[in-house]
Amino acid sequence: MxxxxxxxxxxxxxxTYKTDIPDEKIVGQILEAGRYAPSAMNQQSWHFTVIRDRTLLEALDIACKKVFLESDVEALREVAARPDFSVFYQAPVLVIVSGDNTALAPRYDCTLAMENMLLAAASLDISSCWMHSIMMLYSTEKGKAVFRDLGITFPERHEPYAAAVFGYSAVALPDAEPRKEGDVTFIG
Ligand SMILES: Cc1cc2nc3c(=O)[nH]c(=O)nc-3n(C[C@H](O)[C@H](O)[C@H](O)COP(=O)(O)O)c2cc1C
Known part of the structure; x- marks a missing residue:
């Protein structure tokens, strides 16, 4: 293989993460992999916001947890109600990929950039986890105010389309959950 x-x-x-922050060079390589994702008409509609400030991460974690607790989805409410639950799993780095919402396909551009980064990170022994709660938080006016109040701003016309935490795993890498079968149709 x-x-x-x-x-x-x-x-x-x-x-589950260690507190150590991956160094600038490693973070730089991961971001570079993001930049080399394909994008619609090569618009590169993304912007990368890298948050490494522990106090800021904790404040955002609390705000995201509240979104889970107030969600219509029972499974999310249950997970968030666990006393030891942390949305970001204490990871030391959060990357939010925001996209220009006047571009042709910012959601796809940003998602592809993030997937490149998750894979680049894995190749460098840096673990990661997608954080959907960031987009959930930003989808409400109250949530947008949380970002503003914390001083997390995005370029004009941008909104977050992908977010993930990165850091060194504090556990042995688990085996993959089995993938579904029968999800391919060959025609011809
Ligand atoms: C759109 C999307 C949203 C996700 N949101 C979260 C999340 O908020 N928290 C989390 O722990 N994992 C999240 N995940 C990670 C998935 O749970 C994970 O990819 C899936 O269980 C498969 O496991 P694997 O990534 O180890 O292969 C998300 C993944 C995707 C693609």
Missing amino acids: NETIRTILERRSIR
Whole structure:
């Protein structure tokens, strides 16, 4: 198996992190991989916001947890109600990819950039986990105010389309959950 395929198959969402922050060079390589994602008409509609401030991460974690607790989705409410639940799993770095909402396909541009980053991180022994709560938080006016109050701003016309935490795993990498079968149709 070649290294790229191996990285894709072995990347896992990790939910327990060490406090160590990956150094600038490693974070830079991960961001560079994001920039080299394909984008509609090569508009590169993304912007990368990297948050490493522990106090800020904790404040955002609390705001996201509140969104889960107030969600219509019972499973989310249950998870968030656990006393030891932390939305960001104490990971030391959060990256939010925002996209220009006047671009052709910012959601896809940003999602592809993030997938590149998750894979690049895995290849560098940095673990990651997608954070949907960021987009949930930003989807309400109250949530947008949380970002403003914390001083987390995005470029004009931008909104967050992808977010993930990164850091060193504090646990052994788990095996993948089995993938579904029967999800391919060949025609011809
Ligand atoms: C759109 C999307 C939203 C996700 N949101 C979260 C999240 O908020 N918290 C979390 O722990 N994992 C989240 N995940 C990670 C998935 O749970 C994970 O990818 C899935 O269980 C498969 O596991 P694997 O990534 O280890 O292969 C999300 C993944 C995607 C693609």
